[in-house]
Amino acid sequence: MRRWIAAFAAVAHRDLRVAYGSAGAWVFLVAQLVFMGLFVVSSLQTTGEASLRPVLPNVAITLVFCMPLLTMASLAGEDRRGSLELLLTAPVPLSALVLGKWVAVVVQCGVWLVLTLPVVAVLHRFGDPDVGMLLGAYLGLGACCAAFGSVGLFTSSLTRDPMVAGVGAVLVLLPSWLASALATEAPGEVSRYLEAASFVHHLQAAARGTVHGGDVAWFAGVVTLFLFLTWRSLESRRWR
Amino acid sequence: MIRTRQLTRRFGRRTAVDHVDLDIDGPGVVGLLGPNGAGKTTLMRLVTGYLAMSEGTASVQGHDVFEAPLKVKASVGYLPERPPLDPELTVGDYLRFVARLRGVPAAQRLDAVGRALERTRLTHRERDRIATLSKGYRQRVGIAQAVVHDPPVLILDEPTSGLDPAQLVPLRELVRQLGADRLVWLSSHVLAEVEELCGRVVVLHEGRVVGDGSPRELARAAGLSAWVELVVDESGVDHRASLAEVAGVTAVERLSPGRYRLEGSGFEASVAERAAPWGMRQLTPRVPGLAEAFLALVGSR
Secondary structure, eight states: OHHHHHHHHHHHHHHHHHHTTSHHHHHHHHHHHHHHHHHHHHHHHHTOOOSSTTTHHHHHHHHHHHHHHHHTTTTHHHHHHTHHHHHHHSSOOHHHHHHHHHHHHHHHHHHHHHHTHHHHHHHHHHSOOOHHHHHHHHHHHHHHHHHHHHHHHHHHTSOSOHHHHHHHHHHHHHHHHHHHHHHHHSOHHHHHHHHHHOTTGGGHHHHTTOOOHHHHHHHHHHHHHHHHHHHHHHHHHTTO | OEEEEEEEEEETTEEEEEEEEEEEOSSEEEEEEOOTTSSHHHHHHHHHTSSOOSEEEEEETTEETTTOHHHHHHHEEEEOSSOOOOTTSBHHHHHHHHHHHTTOOHHHHHHHHHHHHHHTTOGGGTTSBGGGSOHHHHHHHHHHHHHTTOOSEEEEESTTTTOOHHHHHHHHHHHHHHTTSSEEEEEESOHHHHHHHOSEEEEEETTEEEEEEOHHHHHHHTTOOOEEEEEEOOOSOOOHHHHHTSTTEEEEEEEETTEEEEEESSOHHHHHHHHGGGTEEEEEEEOOOHHHHHHHHHHTO
16 A cells, blocks of 8 residues: 555656646646636626626636646656656556546646635625635535546547547537536426536536535546546556 | 566557567576567567567566566566656656656665666766756666666666767666676667677567577577688689689688688688689688678578
8 A cells, every 4th residue: 555655646746747847737727717817807797796606617617628738648648758658667556647647637726726715805805705605616616627637637548649638538528518508408308317417517506505415426426437447548558 | 587488469460479488587688689570669568567468478577467567567677669758857856756656765765866877877967857868868867767776677678779879888888787787688779789788689570589599599590600701802703613622611602703701611721722822811710690690580581
């Protein structure tokens, strides 16, 4: 177990160092801070509501397009420059490699979320935001980052081309976003299935400041499924 | 140290490594030679656990690659054909990361990195970003990452590929030093390099081992024997018939006008006497080298 933790920590630490030496992490950070700021200002002007509830779905949707910036090179870039061969011939369990890479992505999202905290101060200045709803919004965004990060990692494990990996991640996430829009038009039973597939739908409880077990299970399920698929994809490389 | 039995790897219909049996023990430098596409990289990747075998077994230090991959990986230092570097990191940071990755305890990590830097003569470049290094220095960083955990087995895939002569000499010396206390298994296209560094050479062709032994043993296996080169003044006359009459000469070949290859034994004095009137310039014993053995083993198939 100690060996596993050491390998996991080594991978996560190295990925964080490399990430902030490349453009992807910085573009993600700046873009997401700008989007968050614009959405909050716009929301304050139109609804006058000192809350993150109205902006949460919009920010989550921008993550569909920006998260691949963090994940596209995670494995595809390593493969392209040859450093994946080092990771796969070092005494590192594949589970430690996959989790280390995923945690590095989630930590980068954590940095973004911490830097958005001044938004909370702005909301306090314009009203009296509900702390529970704020916490819910941040939990919801964290859950999106975790889930989208695992999807991005998976698509990155399938190709040597980071651009293809990035586009692939968007294409996998896009239906989940569109499902929420289609759900309103679809008949009852189909609508329920579409809602179940939509991450926007699973953010609604969090936006209201409540934690719904089903939503937690949904995000945890997405993370587990795509991390498992990433692990299988790396394992299958030995046979390809 | 490295054992393979009927080791086979197929990619679709193509068999890249075909039922290879090897027993390689250290310390020392053992070469793996073969033309492009012979299966050298695939064979090394199978032994390091990067690729899975289609058939057969492989083990390193007694650990089976399939059943105990982490133990195998812990006892191997591997330099792939393209050094697996992180250009964004400094040499020191990169080696500390690799040491951590390869399980060097925290208390010994700094010493291990220092030793690897010293062995590869990179101490003065420790704080430089890898992106700023020349190809020769990058290759050295590649070797440093392979030795940072002091493994008993070192596998180097084309370690000198693309280096200029000024970079080649120190790198070869480094490989020789590393082979003093561990097994170094290296692949190369450069026959002279393999001949200079390796006491034993494995020749791979179309996935199969077609030769295994010292360069002299390979020559013998290829049916090559020692010969004598005779050079006389070019006069337009073909002396083959006359040379074939000399006692002890079993075969004569005209390599070029005035230049002959003689096989047999105990004929040197007689040939020198006969060739003196033709303006003999040179009578030199030739021992078949690795290049000839390699060409005979690979070219004949």
